[in-house]
Amino acid sequence: MKRELITALSLTATVLVVAYISTLGGGLGPLFSDTRPLAKVFLSTTLDPNKPMFTAMSPEGVTAIVWDYRGLDTLFETAVFYLAIIGAVAVYRDVSEKVVLKGGGVGLSKIVKLVTKLLIPMNIAIAISIALHGHLTPGGGFQAGAAMAVVPMILIVVFSRYFLLEVKISKGLALALRSIGLIGIAFTVFLPIIIALISGVNSYIMQNQVKFGAPFSFPAFFGDSLISGSLILYNLFELLAVTFGFSILFLLLSIEESLVKEQMGGEGSEH
Amino acid sequence: MEVTYLLLALAMLFALIATYLAIVEKHLVKAVVFSAIQSIAFTLALYLLRAPDIVLVYLPITVGIYPAAILFLIKKTEEVEQP
Amino acid sequence: MSTDLDLFLANVSLISLLAIIGISLYGILARPNIIKKIIALTIFTDAANLLAILVGFRRPPSAPPVLLNLQPSPSEIAEFSSTAVDPLPQALVLTAVVIGMAVNMLIIFIALQLYRLYGTLDVRKVRRLRG
Numbered sequence: 001m002k003r004e005l006i007t008a009l010s011l012t013a014t015v016l017v018v019a020y021i022s023t024l025g026g027g028l029g030p031l032f033s034d035t036r037p038l039a040k041v042f043l044s045t046t047l048d049p050n051k052p053m054f055t056a057m058s059p060e061g062v063t064a065i066v067w068d069y070r071g072l073d074t075l076f077e078t079a080v081f082y083l084a085i086i087g088a089v090a091v092y093r094d095v096s097e098k099v100v101l102k103g104g105g106v107g108l109s110k111i112v113k114l115v116t117k118l119l120i121p122m123n124i125a126i127a128i129s130i131a132l133h134g135h136l137t138p139g140g141g142f143q144a145g146a147a148m149a150v151v152p153m154i155l156i157v158v159f160s161r162y163f164l165l166e167v168k169i170s171k172g173l174a175l176a177l178r179s180i181g182l183i184g185i186a187f188t189v190f191l192p193i194i195i196a197l198i199s200g201v202n203s204y205i206m207q208n209q210v211k212f213g214a215p216f217s218f219p220a221f222f223g224d225s226l227i228s229g230s231l232i233l234y235n236l237f238e239l240l241a242v243t244f245g246f247s248i249l250f251l252l253l254s255i256e257e258s259l260v261k262e263q264m265g266g267e268g269s270e271h
Numbered sequence: 272m273e274v275t276y277l278l279l280a281l282a283m284l285f286a287l288i289a290t291y292l293a294i295v296e297k298h299l300v301k302a303v304v305f306s307a308i309q310s311i312a313f314t315l316a317l318y319l320l321r322a323p324d325i326v327l328v329y330l331p332i333t334v335g336i337y338p339a340a341i342l343f344l345i346k347k348t349e350e351v352e353q354p
Numbered sequence: 355m356s357t358d359l360d361l362f363l364a365n366v367s368l369i370s371l372l373a374i375i376g377i378s379l380y381g382i383l384a385r386p387n388i389i390k391k392i393i394a395l396t397i398f399t400d401a402a403n404l405l406a407i408l409v410g411f412r413r414p415p416s417a418p419p420v421l422l423n424l425q426p427s428p429s430e431i432a433e434f435s436s437t438a439v440d441p442l443p444q445a446l447v448l449t450a451v452v453i454g455m456a457v458n459m460l461i462i463f464i465a466l467q468l469y470r471l472y473g474t475l476d477v478r479k480v481r482r483l484r485g
Contacts, residue, residue: 008288019365033413035440043435061419061441062324077449084456088463138323142452146331153339249459253343275414276363283367290374294381299389306393320411321418321439332455344462348469352387
């Protein structure tokens with residue numbers, strides 16, 4: 001351990017020396033005082049009611065790029081997410097999660113359980129508020145999903161896996177809710193086309209606000225409050241998809257290994 | 272001198288040491304803990320780089336979900352790296 | 355003088371980031387244990403993401419790419435676009451973190467299946483076993 005610390009400190013010293021030498025030679029560090037022209041375009045149109053053809057009607061630059069300007073990127077990233085989770089589920093394809101309740105799981109001590117009971121509702125409320133305010137303040141569907149995915153993990157660790165089965169959160173339910181999220185995203189993608197076909201105007205896939213030659217637009221305001229058109233829908237559905245995607249993985253990962261081996265049986269020797 | 276750059280340099284040096292210890296550590300549970308420490312230093316760096324969105328998504332993923340998954344894996348397999 | 359010190363500190367952070375990338379590449383390539391390889395891989399991903407964010411940074415005083423006023427006037431928008439950092443790398447990294455985590459979970463499941471079939475996570479022994 002001591003030898004490793006000495007090596008780490010000498011590594012730090014090397015970094016400092018190299019940085020000093022490169023500073024003498026003019027430096028290579030990031031000291032840009034300006035951004036690229038593309039960033040200027042994004043920043044100046046993200047919320048500008050005077051330019052209705054270009055704006056995304058969201059004061060949050062990152063969410064506007066994720067779900068409006070570069071929405072198709074995010075759509076296919078979501079497809080990669082779907083395939084990665086399906087691949088992980090395929091590893092456990094023959095394992096049913098019926099767990100024999102051997103006296104029920106015990107979990108951690110009473111104090112930890114009480115504190116967790118108090119903290120879990122706060123965690124859920126924070127995650128939902130991150131999703132619902134994702135188009136106004138830093139946040140959005142991915143962030144809320146990551147914050148929410150901590151909840152099943154804590155429940156499994158603190159209350160044991162049997163607790164989740166008692167409150168009827170199974171793999172099938174998580175898969176169904178995740179599918180609802182993904183179908184919701186796909187529906188919001190094609191909604192402009194459907195409405196435009198019905199009413200006889202032009203529109204693009206994943207269109208949010210009015211574009212040139214395509215007069216379709218999601219409503220930017222609901223009453224007095226800014227909802228930024230389709231961004232709030234995408235954020236909510238992505239919250240569902242990410243949360244329950246990670247929940248499936250934790251439900252599978254926490255199945256006891258002896259049960260898995262029992263159910264896979266002689267299959268292992270064939271490979 | 273700009274405080275942002277000072278704190279950024281300190282966070283990155285801290286992350287460098289944590290990364291080195293995580294890679295050379297033989298005991299895998301300790302390696303996961305060092306990796307989580309490196310993630311915390313990176314979170315501070317992201318906050319200083321004016322990226323609050325990334326902080327919100329990075330903190331639960333790399334300090335919460337990912338060490339838990341690796342710990343599940345270690346519990347089911349082996350704890351010590353063979354030399 | 356103060357710019358020189360700033361430049362030195364920025365260089366320190368950039369070069370330690372490059373050193374982190376080098377160390378984690380060593381971990382991916384040279385360590386025999388698969389769990390250690392996964393840990394090194396996540397550190398490598400994080401360092402690459404941080405490098406992307408660092409490219410989009412601009413010298414302080416700068417602000418996050420979030421407009422605080424919901425009814426902005428044109429002068430406020432001009433000031434916002436002249437102080438905020440680049441939002442595009444942040445948007446790309448945002449999805450990359452979550453998707454990278456899902457792909458890492460897939461790798462974890464495959465490592466678990468490997469252990470079930472071979473009884474070891476050491477790549478040298480797995481290579482010798484030949485199925």
